[in-house]
Amino acid sequence: MLGKYAVYRKIIHIDMDCFYAAIEMRDFPELSQKPVAVGGDSKHRGVIATCNYAARKWGVRSAMPTAQALKLCPKLVLQPVRMEVYKQESQYIRRLFAEYTSLIEPLSLDEAYLDVSSSTQCQGSATWIAKEIRERIFQTRQLTASAGIAPNKCLAKIASDWHKPNGQKVILPEDIASFMIDLPVRKLFGVGPKMEARLKEEGISTCGELQHFSVDVLSKKFGILGLRLYELARGIDDRPVNPERIRKSISVEETFTTDLSNLESCLAILPRLILDLEERIRKAGDISSIHSLFIKIKFNNFQKTTVEQVHGAIDLNLFSFLMKEGVSRKNLPVRLLGVGIKLKPMNNDPQLSLF
Numbered sequence: 452m453l454g455k456y457a458v459y460r461k462i463i464h465i466d467m468d469c470f471y472a473a474i475e476m477r478d479f480p481e482l483s484q485k486p487v488a489v490g491g492d493s494k495h496r497g498v499i500a501t502c503n504y505a506a507r508k509w510g511v512r513s514a515m516p517t518a519q520a521l522k523l524c525p526k527l528v529l530q531p532v533r534m535e536v537y538k539q540e541s542q543y544i545r546r547l548f549a550e551y552t553s554l555i556e557p558l559s560l561d562e563a564y565l566d567v568s569s570s571t572q573c574q575g576s577a578t579w580i581a582k583e584i585r586e587r588i589f590q591t592r593q594l595t596a597s598a599g600i601a602p603n604k605c606l607a608k609i610a611s612d613w614h615k616p617n618g619q620k621v622i623l624p625e626d627i628a629s630f631m632i633d634l635p636v637r638k639l640f641g642v643g644p645k646m647e648a649r650l651k652e653e654g655i656s657t658c659g660e661l662q663h664f665s666v667d668v669l670s671k672k673f674g675i676l677g678l679r680l681y682e683l684a685r686g687i688d689d690r691p692v693n694p695e696r697i698r699k700s701i702s703v704e705e706t707f708t709t710d711l712s713n714l715e716s717c718l719a720i721l722p723r724l725i726l727d728l729e730e731r732i733r734k735a736g737d738i739s740s741i742h743s744l745f746i747k748i749k750f751n752n753f754q755k756t757t758v759e760q761v762h763g764a765i766d767l768n769l770f771s772f773l774m775k776e777g778v779s780r781k782n783l784p785v786r787l788l789g790v791g792i793k794l795k796p797m798n799n800d801p802q803l804s805l806f
């Protein structure tokens with residue numbers, strides 16, 4: 452616990468509202484009253500990158516096949532992805548952030564953490580800084596953003612979603628305890644649908660319920676994740692805002708409830724894992740190009756192996772080849788499979804061009 456005189460950090464999480472779609476509506480005002488999505492053509496089995504709020508009313512969502520989106524919303528206007536334009540907007544916004552702090556950690560093109568603990572603007576009020584940044588983004592770029600303001604990253608991110616679109620929410624240190632009680636566990640950093648289901652089996656769906664479990668019990672049940680859950684359930688998150696963070700790889704993995712007994716069943720899982728990986732890559736937005744592909748295997752004796760090969764694109768055949776090689780190293784049942792890409796080092800990182 453922090454003592455009486457301890458100083459809390461002031462973290463802002465900013466997330467642009469329906470980012471790619473908002474840029475399309477700004478640049479093509481005739482679209483502004485229509486349901487709009489950005490993504491690939493249904494003829495080429497494209498998927499939706501994002502859509503505006505009018506389209507969301509019809510059930511259209513990110514990562515949905517475009518064909519399905521058009522069925523849900525026949526009047527949907529589909530715009531092609533203009534990645535260069537989105538990247539440029541992202542740089543404008545990051546430059547604006549840099550006027551307030553040098554501690555900026557971008558998460559994707561449209562999202563960043565700012566540590567404004569030492570900022571002097573707006574009399575040091577993080578709430579007013581967030582408001583001013585959002586106003587300036589709107590004035591200069593005609594785009595809206597939402598913000599969360601809290602003493603740490605996990606809470607700031609939860610808060611930025613609270614009054615979306617075009618809103619902000621503050622979580623003060625003294626309000627954390629009551630805020631956590633009813634907060635669903637799925638809102639916590641690192642709790643995805645699978646972890647949510649596992650917690651549900653234990654009768655846990657809110658952070659208040661999670662707080663009833665001791666750190667020992669949680670560690671036994673969930674390993675190192677258990678300690679993190681114990682802290683996050685109490686609104687504790689000491690991760691610093693890390694401006695150096697540069698993504699070096701992107702991967703997805705799955706642990707199976709029943710071990711996969713042979714190579715064929717491992718290969719059968721691959722297409723699904725690759726789809727998940729592609730989704731992650733799309734979401735990351737500003738990645739540099741692919742350096743290599745790798746697969747990861749954990750056998751039922753908990754031994755791990757990875758196989759990697761230099762290759763510049765996602766390729767099912769190559770992943771299958773790597774999988775064969777990996778599985779043959781032990782020939783044991785498999786409890787976890789992962790697929791991933793390593794990235795070439797960035798040479799046009801917006802962070803670098805800022806300073």
Ligand code: DCP
Pocket residue numbers: 466467468469470471472499500501502513514559561562615616730733734736
């Ligand atoms: N994106 C993507 N594929 C995904 C998810 C997102 O290409 N599966 C892209 C398009 C989004 C941008 O990343 O505009 C930012 O993602 P967000 O999750 O922040 O979504 P939006 O900004 O579009 O909407 P929101 O208003 O919910 O933040």
Ligand code: MG
Pocket residue numbers: 466467468469470561
């Ligand atoms: Mg967004």
